[in-house]
Amino acid sequence: MNLPNSVSIIEVGPRDGLQNEKNLLPTEEKIAFIHKLKEAGIKEMELTSFVSPKWVPQMADANDVITNCLDETRNFVLAPNRKGIDRLYETACKAVAVFVGVSETFNKKNINKTTSESMEELTPIIGELKEKGYFVRACISTSFYCPYDGKMNEEDVVRLCQQFASLGVDELSVADTNGMANPQEVYSLFTKLKVALPETLLTAHFHDTRGMAIANVFSALQAGITRFDTSAGGLGGCPFAPGATGNVATEDVVFMLHQMGIETGIDLTKVVDAIAVIEPHLSRPIESKYYRLHSN
Template sequence: MNLPKHATIIEVGPRDGLQNDKSLVPTDVKIEFIHALKASGINEIELTSFVSPKWVPQMKDAKEIVAAVQDSSRNIVLAPNRKGVDMALESNCMAVAVFVGVSDTFNKKNINKTTSESLLELQPVIKELKDKDIFVRACISTSFYCPYEGKMNVEDVVNLCSSFVEYGVDELSVADTIGMANPKESYELFSRLKEEFPDTLVTAHFHDTRGMALANVFAALQAGISRFDTSAGGLGGCPFAKGATGNVATEDVVFMLHQMGIETGIDLEGIKKAVDIIRPHISRHIESKYDRLVQASQ
């Protein structure tokens, strides 16, 4: 069985997990949530997004969040366009995520640009960020399925990733945005990406729409992936993908990895404390299996 000795968790709850929640979470609660996640042993985390408050009101406090939690760990902010990148730079962020969907239709509905138009816009931005020695993470949306176009072509995913690698990004976060992938598809795509881009960090990002996320994580492990985006409490969703549920829960992935003897450096009790902080302030239910077991035992 092909399993790593250690896996890295990139916590996306404060950004991807909260951005579409109907309840506006107070800034001080977000900060407490992030500090608790860091205290659990998480060293890479998506903090927030520098986006228009008109479109994503949950992220209107991005500057305050960044100022309150910056430290020596990898604190990632999402910046979908030139204006967002400028705001990230003004806030002295040292890790920036950009994103493009493999699907043109998804991309148009999300940021009103085709995939190729987005790439053209991002190329000089990525060069500028790398010239400033900033870590750049490229998020590849709809890598398996699109809610409008259906199943994606593997070659289109590889070609998009290849463009980002040529631009000099440090990491590819490859997402099953609407949670429709199966373990066979996970293994095949991530095996191909590991073969094509051996010198680039490749991270798997799964949603749990059909209850397949943990199986897909295991398949990606078999393909040589040891980096996973997860969200405490299974928070998240996609406003452009009807029915898409949250990201795979951090505590479920960490529990599974630890059970298989794969170290993460993360304390499960610490994740539980973080989830308990955010629980009263969100509109959706916590969706992790680990949380249900803990609640049932109390």
């Protein structure tokens, strides 16, 4: 098997994990959750997002979260448009995530722009961010399937990723937004992306809608991917992707990797402790396999 010696985990629970949570969580609990995750050894994390509180009220406390959680590790804030970027500039955060959907319909429902309109807006913004010394992560939504448009064309995904790479982004997070991909599709797309973009950091982002997220992680490993977005407790979902369930659980992915001798630098016991902090405030139970077996 073609397996790496180590893998980087990008924790997305505090942002992607909580954005669709029905209960409005207290800011202090989010901050405690993030600190516990950092204590577990997580070095890269999506903290929050600068989006409209009207549409995503869970992220209304973004400034407070950033102020209390920035440290020497890489802390991302999602900023989908110029308004979000301008808010980012008012903080000390130096890593940003932008996103575009391969699917025109998804992009339109999410940020009321076509994919090409989003790229037109983001092109000068990315240049500006790079000039200012920001780490820029581009999230490619609906890279496999769209809840509205069905299966995506691989060539369209590769083309969009190449477009972002030409703008100088540091990382591409390629997402199975509604959790419909299978391992064969994952291997095929990431193999093509590795060939097309050999110098760009590629990250895989999976949701567990059909219970195949762990299998898809393994398939991406086989394709040479060594960076994965995961969410503690399997939290997640997308307000604009009906039917999408949580992200692949951090603890389940890390457990699998450790069992295969692949290093992550993450303490699983402390990940469980972090989840225990946030679980009482959630509207649904934590269902990840590792947490159910090891929580008190």
